[in-house]
Amino acid sequence: MTTITGIAAIGAGLAAIGAGVGIGKIGGSAMDAMARQPEMHGKIQSSALILAAFVEAVALFGVVVAFLQG
Amino acid sequence: MCTFAAKLIKVFLIKSSVLNSFRTVLFSTLFLAISFVGFAKENEPTQDDAPFDPKAMILHHVKDAHEFHLWDWKGTPVSLSLPIILWTDNGITTFSSSQFHHDDEGKTIVQANGGSFVKLHEKIYQLEAGATAVAYDAEHHPTNAHKPLNFSITRNVFMMWVSVALLLLIFLTTARSYKKSKDGVPTGIAGFMEPLIVFVRDEIGKPMIGEHKYKKYMPYLLTIFFFIWINNIFGLIPILNGANLSGNIAFTFTLAMFTFIITTFSGNKNYWKHIFWMPGVPVPMKIFLMPIEIIGMFVKPISLMIRLFANITAGHVIILALMSLIFVFKSVAIAPVSVAFSLFITVIEIIVTAIQAYIFTILSALYFGMATEEEH
Numbered sequence: 001m002t003t004i005t006g007i008a009a010i011g012a013g014l015a016a017i018g019a020g021v022g023i024g025k026i027g028g029s030a031m032d033a034m035a036r037q038p039e040m041h042g043k044i045q046s047s048a049l050i051l052a053a054f055v056e057a058v059a060l061f062g063v064v065v066a067f068l069q070g
Numbered sequence: 071m072c073t074f075a076a077k078l079i080k081v082f083l084i085k086s087s088v089l090n091s092f093r094t095v096l097f098s099t100l101f102l103a104i105s106f107v108g109f110a111k112e113n114e115p116t117q118d119d120a121p122f123d124p125k126a127m128i129l130h131h132v133k134d135a136h137e138f139h140l141w142d143w144k145g146t147p148v149s150l151s152l153p154i155i156l157w158t159d160n161g162i163t164t165f166s167s168s169q170f171h172h173d174d175e176g177k178t179i180v181q182a183n184g185g186s187f188v189k190l191h192e193k194i195y196q197l198e199a200g201a202t203a204v205a206y207d208a209e210h211h212p213t214n215a216h217k218p219l220n221f222s223i224t225r226n227v228f229m230m231w232v233s234v235a236l237l238l239l240i241f242l243t244t245a246r247s248y249k250k251s252k253d254g255v256p257t258g259i260a261g262f263m264e265p266l267i268v269f270v271r272d273e274i275g276k277p278m279i280g281e282h283k284y285k286k287y288m289p290y291l292l293t294i295f296f297f298i299w300i301n302n303i304f305g306l307i308p309i310l311n312g313a314n315l316s317g318n319i320a321f322t323f324t325l326a327m328f329t330f331i332i333t334t335f336s337g338n339k340n341y342w343k344h345i346f347w348m349p350g351v352p353v354p355m356k357i358f359l360m361p362i363e364i365i366g367m368f369v370k371p372i373s374l375m376i377r378l379f380a381n382i383t384a385g386h387v388i389i390l391a392l393m394s395l396i397f398v399f400k401s402v403a404i405a406p407v408s409v410a411f412s413l414f415i416t417v418i419e420i421i422v423t424a425i426q427a428y429i430f431t432i433l434s435a436l437y438f439g440m441a442t443e444e445e446h
Binding site for chain 1 (some may be wrong): 269273277335373377379380383384425428429432433436
C-alpha cells in the first residue's frame with residue numbers, strides 16, 4: 001500500500017512537470033506574440049488562458065489519480 | 071492570468087465611488103486570509119499523546135458535513151445543526167444533526183421513526199434490527215448497518231441556498247434599478263454589476279458563439295459564471311469553515327451535465343457531421359475518427375467537471391497543508407514561513423476563484439459555438 005501511494009505521488013509529480021513545461025511554453029509564446037503585435041493583446045491573452053486550462057487539466061487528472069490512490 | 075485580474079480591477083475602478091468599498095473588500099479579504107491561522111489552530115490535538123493527523127484534518131475541511139462547525143469555544147464545538155432527511159423502510163425520517171452531539175465515530179445512536187441511526191465519517195448508517203452498537207470488519211467498514219437514501223440539507227446544500235439567495239438579491243436589485251432609471255444609466259449595485267455582465271457578453275458570449283446566436287445562451291453563461299464565482303469565494307471564507315461547494319464533484323458534475331445537455335441539443339447538422347462523418351478526409355480516416363469524436367463528446371464535460379473540482383479542492387488542500395506544517399513540526403520557527411506561504415497561496419486562490427469561473431464559462435460557450443457553427 002505504501003509503495004502504491006509513493007508511486008502515485010511520483011506520478012502526480014510527473015504530471016505537474018509535464019503541465020509546467022506546457023504552460024511555460026504557452027506563456028512564452030503568448031508573450032512573444034504580444035510583443036510582436038501589441039494590438040492583439042486581448043485576443044492572445046484569452047486564447048492563452050484557455051490553452052493553459054486545457055494543459056492544466058492533464059496535471060489535475062494526475063492529482064485526482066493521486067488522491068484516489070493516496 | 072494577471073491581466074484578467076487587472077481587467078476585473080479596472081472594472082471595479084470605473085466608478086470612483088466604488089473604489090473605497092473595493093479597497094475595504096480587498097483588505098478585509100487579506101485579513102480573512104490571515105485568519106486561516108485560527109482555522110488550523112482549532113484542530114490542534116487536545117491530548118499530547120495523540121499525534122496530529124494532517125490528512126484527517128484536511129479531509130474534514132474539504133468534505134461535506136451534516137453540521138456547520140463554526141469554531142471551538144473552551145473545548146466545546148460551536149456549530150449550526152442542519153436537518154437530516156432520510157428515506158428508510160418506514161418512509162421519510164427527519165431529525166436534527168445536533169442529536170449526534172458532534173459524534174462522528176458511530177458511537178451515539180439516535181432513535182427516530184422506528185430505526186437506529188449512527189453517523190460515521192459524515193455518512194449516516196441505519197443499524198440492522200436488534201443491533202445496539204456498530205460492528206466493524208477488518209477494514210473498518212460497518213458490518214451490521216446500511217446506508218439509507220440520504221437527502222439531508224448538508225453544509226454544501228445550505229451554502230448553495232445561501233449563494234442562490236445572495237445572487238437573487240443582487241440581480242433582482244440590479245434589474246429593478248434599470249426599470250426605475252429613465253435613461254438606462256445604472257445606479258447603485260447595477261453600476262457594479264454592469265461591467266461584469268458586459269464582460270461576460272463581450273469577452274465570452276460574442277467571440278465564442280458568434281454575433282447572431284449568442285443571445286440565446288447568455289442567461290446560462292451569466293448564471294454559471296456568477297454562480298461558480300460566488301461559490302468559489304464562499305469556499306475561501308474561513309469562518310464558513312471552507313464550505314467547499316465548488317470542490318464537490320457532484321456539484322461540478324451537475325454543472326458540466328447542463329453544458330453537455332445544452333451542447334447536445336443545440337448541435338446542428340454540421341456539428342453531427344463532424345462527429346460521425348468528418349468532411350474533407352479520406353474514408354478510412356472518417357471511420358477512424360468517428361469513435362475518437364464520439365469519445366471527445368463525452369470527455370469535454372468530464373474535463374470541465376474535473377478541472378473545477380480539482381482546482382478548488384487542490385487550492386484548499388494546499389492552504390491547509392501549509393498550515394499543518396506548524397503542527398507537524400511542532401515548532402514556532404516554522405510558523406512565519408507557513409503563514410507567509412499560505413497568505414501567498416490564498417491571494418492566488420482569490421484570483422483563481424474568478425479565473426475558474428471564467429474558464430468554465432468560456433469553455434461552455436466554446437462548446438456551444440462549436441455545436442451551432444455553420445458550414446464553412
